[in-house]
Amino acid sequence: MENLKLIKIHQKFDNKKLNNIPEFICKELKRIQLDRKIMPGMKVGITVGSRGIDNLQLIIKSIIYEIKKRKGIPFIVTSMGSHGGATAEGQKEILTNYGITEESMGVPIKASMEVVKLGRLENGLPVYFDKIAYNADGIIVVNRVKVHTAFKAEIESGLHKMLSVGLGNHEGAKLVHYLGVKGIQDYMVEFAEVILKKAPILAGFAILENAYDETYKIVGAKTEEFYQVEKELLKECKQILPQLPVKNIDILIIQEMGKNISGTGMDTNIIGGIKGFKKGEYEPPQIKKILVLDLTPETHGNALGVGMAHMITKRLYEKIDLKATNMNTITTTFLDRARIPMAFDTDKEAIEVGLKTIWNLPGTKPRIIIIKNTLKLDQMYVTEPIWEEIKSEKNITSSRDWEEINFDNLGNLLTRI
Incomplete structure (x- = not known):
């Protein structure tokens, strides 16, 4: 993982939004x-x-x-x-x-x-x-x-x-x-x-x-x-609907997942139907490895969807409420979504394992994306191969500063959104 550098990018989407909500609801109620x-x-x-x-x-x-x-x-x-x-x-x-x-x-x-x-x-x-x-x-x-x-x-x-x-x-x-x-x-x-x-x-x-x-x-x-x-x-x-900027990714690092973000913890419309849950016309991205670092506080330990990840952290694992997760998962009938992936002590260890298991030839620069969650896709970190692919897109800008991937003394990822 030495010399692994990332750049922060911004995707620009239509930002039109509704203002004066109370007044609007009053009008709709009458309409x-x-x-x-x-x-x-x-x-x-x-x-x-x-x-x-x-x-x-x-x-x-x-x-x-x-x-x-x-x-x-x-x-x-x-x-x-x-x-x-x-x-x-x-x-x-x-x-x-x-x-x-x-x-x-x-x-x-x-x-x-x-x-x-x-x-x-x-x-x-x-x-x-x-x-x-x-x-x-x-x-x-x-x-x-x-x-x-x-x-x-x-x-x-x-x-x-x-x-x-x-x-x-x-x-x-x-x-x-x-x-x-x-x-x-x-x-x-x-x-x-x-x-x-x-x-x-x-x-x-x-x-x-x-x-x-x-x-x-x-x-x-x-x-x-x-x-x-x-x-x-x-x-x-x-x-x-926002999307990831590319269709081929070696490692997607998701900082958090939870029921407040998606019914499946991570939105399959963003990450694709990794385990074959989806069907339809949407062409999902091809992601070799998904690493999830944490659960949101709002999900109250419900980790439905964690089975779509390949790796998680011990931090996430220890927050899982098995009773809540199992109850919700059994109700949906998609039991695979509650399977517990490999859990690692630190973010750094998990990323190192990911890099060892993506089947790239020696010397190939990895295609990595770091996002906060599958709802927040306007900002993310990407590695050089991805940046080279998307840098000419009109809706994408960068911070122009490359950063080496950074961890604290406990191995927690500091290069975050």
């Missing part, structure tokens, strides 16, 4: 005539899931304000399937990490794993729905629209997933995933359609983020508009 549905004394639940969404507090607070303005009684209902160890307490704790508390939001936060059965699909699978949400006078569904990590379709991750998986709690999430990718791709929308007919859903707010994970667009949707709104936003999402 979809939600203001006419909220009556005095009406108990209205607002869904909040486990993903880290930009401006989440402000978005939820703005909806709460509009409900209170019409003398409704708002509350937050946790909507995250089997996350948080499939316990009410665990799910509330996840929201606390996002600053979503009863004190900060000024409304009760209600969480339970209890469900009611709303019916069955034609294939016989029962449709479960959160009991607290079902007993509300109305529910406003809030979620980010994003590409899914396992399949490609008109509807992937968004309002429909929040209904069928998030508000299905552990039982519902388990059933949606019961038949693997086929089950999610083919039946998730069917589950949601039953819920839309039989549960007190008032409307939805679909969020789209730009490549910098900033609020790009918020679209209100009447219940009958859920499919079309989400379909169109997903098309737009795919157009602005």
Whole structure:
């Protein structure tokens, strides 16, 4: 690893974002005539899931304000399937990490794993729905629209997933995933359609983020508009999705992974379906080795997706909550995603092993990229072969200063984003 040098680069993406969120939500609420549905004394639940969404507090607070303005009684209902160890307490704790508390939001936060059965699909699978949400006078569904990590379709991750998986709690999430990718791709929308007919859903707010994970667009949707709104936003999402700058990488070093970053800890739309989980038209990068250095605090030890890495650090390994990881992974049915890779005492040791196992001829300069996580791709470190390939790209600039890869006395990587 002697004389291994990297340069910090910046990828420029469309940075258009939404400002004046409270004012915008007020306008959308009126546009979809939600203001006419909220009556005095009406108990209205607002869904909040486990993903880290930009401006989440402000978005939820703005909806709460509009409900209170019409003398409704708002509350937050946790909507995250089997996350948080499939316990009410665990799910509330996840929201606390996002600053979503009863004190900060000024409304009760209600969480339970209890469900009611709303019916069955034609294939016989029962449709479960959160009991607290079902007993509300109305529910406003809030979620980010994003590409899914396992399949490609008109509807992937968004309002429909929040209904069928998030508000299905552990039982519902388990059933949606019961038949693997086929089950999610083919039946998730069917589950949601039953819920839309039989549960007190008032409307939805679909969020789209730009490549910098900033609020790009918020679209209100009447219940009958859920499919079309989400379909169109997903098309737009795919157009602005950030990517790694090259298709061939020897070692991808990811500083952190976690459920707040992606449902799979690391987004397979960025790193590719390394273990064959993905299908569809997207051409993933070819990555010889993936090294992950740490878990995010927000993931609470849930390391689902760690099985897609080839190497991890002892630091990450010791933070894994096996119960939470196993519960979530079993629910998804993709057991490979929880396999524990080789764990090394230090970052330096892991990188040295990576360099020894990438099958390059002696003297070949390695193609290495260091990123913070799979959400933050506007800045990264790259080695010389990658820089030579991308330096003429108009959307890429560099710091112009080459740095030798640097570690502290304990072997922790200091060359970080």
